[in-house]
Amino acid sequence: MVSKRDWLETGFAVLRQDGARALTVERLCSELDLTKGSFYHHFKGIAGFRTDLLAHFEAEHTSRFIAEAEKAGASARQRLQHLRDLVLDDKSGSDEVEIAIRSWALQDPEVHALQERVDRSRIDYLRTLWHELGGPEAEVEPMAKLLYLVLVGAQQVVPPIPASDLRDVYTLALRLAPPDREHSG
Numbered sequence: 001m002v003s004k005r006d007w008l009e010t011g012f013a014v015l016r017q018d019g020a021r022a023l024t025v026e027r028l029c030s031e032l033d034l035t036k037g038s039f040y041h042h043f044k045g046i047a048g049f050r051t052d053l054l055a056h057f058e059a060e061h062t063s064r065f066i067a068e069a070e071k072a073g074a075s076a077r078q079r080l081q082h083l084r085d086l087v088l089d090d091k092s093g094s095d096e097v098e099i100a101i102r103s104w105a106l107q108d109p110e111v112h113a114l115q116e117r118v119d120r121s122r123i124d125y126l127r128t129l130w131h132e133l134g135g136p137e138a139e140v141e142p143m144a145k146l147l148y149l150v151l152v153g154a155q156q157v158v159p160p161i162p163a164s165d166l167r168d169v170y171t172l173a174l175r176l177a178p179p180d181r182e183h184s185g
Helices: 004-018 025-032 036-042 045-070 076-089 094-105 109-133 137-156 163-174
Strands: none
Touching (some): 036 045, 045 094, 076 109, 094 109, 109 137
């Protein structure tokens, strides 16, 4: 039996392959070799599917990474390094999904609002971690943005920067963090 998650993951695959315009009931049913009745069992039309797909994107590509990073250790450095590893080691095709969502956000207000919320949430988390590392207050916001923009930029260049090269960039950036001066709060 195909679950709602299966439909959503298929939606990501279609989005990666052919973009948002290809997200139709017919295409999704064809990809899963199922009937429209099965689709409507899980979703209230294509608009409901798209809303659920965006919520799934936020949960899987933002909230899950933050939650897993929080479990990684007590120090901000450990959490930041774990977050880096989670993102760079992810093999789910998330880079292609990210690119497709950003492209879709240029054309659809609902997707634009989601992308803005996701970007803000990610930068806020990086800001929190960098603040806990104890660097100068004036550097917290710029460093959070720098760390995030490195990832977004690496996804946008052609060809995309490989994870191993990106890991080297983050290792270099993390050298800017103050050593062993972490504090709470």
